Amino acid sequence: RLQGKEETAGAECGFLQRLYQFLHHSSSPALPGPPSRFLIGNMMEMTHDHMPSHLTNLAQRYGNIYRLKCGSTTLVVLNSGEVIREALVKKWSDFAGRPASYTGDIVSGGGRNISLGDYTEEWRAHRRVVHSALLRCCQQSLHGVIERQALHLRKVLMDYQGTAADLSEDFTVAASNVITTLAFGKEYDKTSSELQELHSCLNEIVGLWGSSWISALDSFPLLRKLPNPVFARLLKEVARRDEIIKQHLRDYKLQDNKKADAIMGSLLQAFEKQNNAEQGQLLTDVHVHMTTVDLLIGGTETTAAWLNWTVAFLLHRPEVQTRVYEELCTVLEERYPKYSDRHRLPVLSSVISEVLRLRPVAPLAVPHRAIRDSSIAGYFIPKNTVIIPNLFGAHHDPAVWSEPYSFKPERFLEGGGGSARSLMPFGGGARLCLGESLAKMELFLFTAYLLRDFEFILPERGAPLPDLTGLASVVLKIEAYRVVARPRPLTEP
Numbered sequence: 223r224l225q226g227k228e229e230t231a232g233a234e235c236g237f238l239q240r241l242y243q244f245l246h247h248s249s250s251p252a253l254p255g256p257p258s259r260f261l262i263g264n265m266m267e268m269t270h271d272h273m274p275s276h277l278t279n280l281a282q283r284y285g286n287i288y289r290l291k292c293g294s295t296t297l298v299v300l301n302s303g304e305v306i307r308e309a310l311v312k313k314w315s316d317f318a319g320r321p322a323s324y325t326g327d328i329v330s331g332g333g334r335n336i337s338l339g340d341y342t343e344e345w346r347a348h349r350r351v352v353h354s355a356l357l358r359c360c361q362q363s364l365h366g367v368i369e370r371q372a373l374h375l376r377k378v379l380m381d382y383q384g385t386a387a388d389l390s391e392d393f394t395v396a397a398s399n400v401i402t403t404l405a406f407g408k409e410y411d412k413t414s415s416e417l418q419e420l421h422s423c424l425n426e427i428v429g430l431w432g433s434s435w436i437s438a439l440d441s442f443p444l445l446r447k448l449p450n451p452v453f454a455r456l457l458k459e460v461a462r463r464d465e466i467i468k469q470h471l472r473d474y475k476l477q478d479n480k481k482a483d484a485i486m487g488s489l490l491q492a493f494e495k496q497n498n499a500e501q502g503q504l505l506t507d508v509h510v511h512m513t514t515v516d517l518l519i520g521g522t523e524t525t526a527a528w529l530n531w532t533v534a535f536l537l538h539r540p541e542v543q544t545r546v547y548e549e550l551c552t553v554l555e556e557r558y559p560k561y562s563d564r565h566r567l568p569v570l571s572s573v574i575s576e577v578l579r580l581r582p583v584a585p586l587a588v589p590h591r592a593i594r595d596s597s598i599a600g601y602f603i604p605k606n607t608v609i610i611p612n613l614f615g616a617h618h619d620p621a622v623w624s625e626p627y628s629f630k631p632e633r634f635l636e637g638g639g640g641s642a643r644s645l646m647p648f649g650g651g652a653r654l655c656l657g658e659s660l661a662k663m664e665l666f667l668f669t670a671y672l673l674r675d676f677e678f679i680l681p682e683r684g685a686p687l688p689d690l691t692g693l694a695s696v697v698l699k700i701e702a703y704r705v706v707a708r709p710r711p712l713t714e715p
């Protein structure tokens with residue numbers, strides 16, 4: 223009888239929920255969006271090479287909030303700072319979920335990493351523990367770790383002896399070493415086969431996962447029955463990644479003198495404490511494993527891509543590079559900068575903000591999911607709607623930024639009209655980038671060290687400037703280009 227009563231109550235609840243949705247839906251306007259085709263909906267809109275700029279162009283026609291249909295899923299694309307803030311910050315608890323995804327589960331150990339895990343009690347415990355381990359590590363050793371890598375990068379650039387090179391790999395090694403030192407107390411040389419294997423595999427996974435061959439599998443389950451060589455490659459790379467990371471964790475656990483301040487040490491201890499306190503196995507070895515993936519993917523490709531963009535933009539406006547150099551010489555005299563110097567280096571800070579504005583390296587953030595019925599900008603948003611925060615679009619919104627497509631760092635200087643508040647390269651709310659503080663210190667110190675010691679110039683007079691369009695996947699990267707890092711007169715540390 224009890225079960226019967228519960229079923230009746232459940233049915234009433236479901237009925238009331240549908241009635242509530244119906245009333246809300248019918249009293250709020252329908253979301254605009256391109257016409258949806260039979261069966262495929264707006265899938266064709268999702269196959270563009272440069273999704274961030276395509277979605278931004280659609281906003282000119284359909285407004286700052288519009289919908290796209292993919293199979294049975296409705297995506298809502300947010301294209302201005304105002305609507306993104308409303309969803310991610312003001313109504314964070316409505317939109318903190320991540321969409322369930324067949325391919326996402328494969329790359330995230332069944333949704334047990336931070337970036338793709340849904341908003342559950344387990345996820346909150348995981349993020350809390352990693353956040354405090356990261357914070358502790360950052361307070362204790364981050365500055366020194368970045369300084370060491372910045373000086374190493376300086377040596378690598380010196381070794382080019384003024385010849386032209388593609389620096390992207392050097393930036394990747396520098397950013398990756400910051401993370402591996404923090405995580406395991408381990409750093410690599412550019413020629414290390416272990417490092418190369420790890421990055422080729424992570425790069426492949428990020429590239430493959432962003433491809434439309436893979437995302438189609440999420441929207442159209444029937445496609446999973448057909449042979450798909452791209453998907454087969456993804457599975458192979460995920461297996462390779464897991465083997466490499468398992469080896470790293472095994473090596474770390476075997477170390478006699480485990481780096482006490484390494485994130486892994488804090489994590490293993492914190493997980494144990496947490497599990498004892500909760501008297502259950504909320505967090506497992508899989509979470510430690512997936513945290514490593516989160517930190518390596520989140521912390522390497524993003525920072526490295528951003529450094530590569532910065533050099534490219536400065537090649538386009540060499541006079542800005544000169545102003546930063548002059549500021550560094552005047553303010554610091556002959557010493558290297560500390561993070562605490564940032565408020566005394568407004569020109570350098572303005573370059574950092576402007577590159578983050580023009581090329582937010584995670585241009586569409588990571589998709590969010592409505593975990594309950596809600597609304598954005600007066601439109602009814604039913605539970606399970608997928609939300610795409612188009613950060614690229616918000617950073618190019620002509621209502622907020624004058625000449626939005628021009629590289630003008632001076633907009634962030636006093637009286638320049640640019641507002642740092644309107645920038646949101648790290649997202650916001652419950653899903654704010656976990657590495658924001660770490661990334662900000664890296665961007666500042668790496669750029670300050672590089673621009674103090676080198677002038678970046680084109681390989682020869684009349685050589686083409688780097689193409690600033692970018693290759694957009696999960697991370698927005700610049701197409702490979704070559705540059706000369708010419709040592710400045712003031713280069714002795």
Ligand code: HEM
Pocket residue numbers: 310336337338349516517520521522524525528582583584587588589611647648649650652653654655656657658660661
């Ligand atoms: C220039 C550097 C970086 C940028 C622009 C950036 C940007 C972002 C953005 C936009 C998101 C998605 C936020 C959302 O879903 O609303 C994100 C998430 C994340 N980032 Fe970063 N990131 C950077 C560096 C880093 C670093 C250095 C780390 C690691 C140490 C990191 C780790 C993560 C993680 C773990 C998440 C997932 C957070 C969650 O789902 O709760 N990121 N990042």
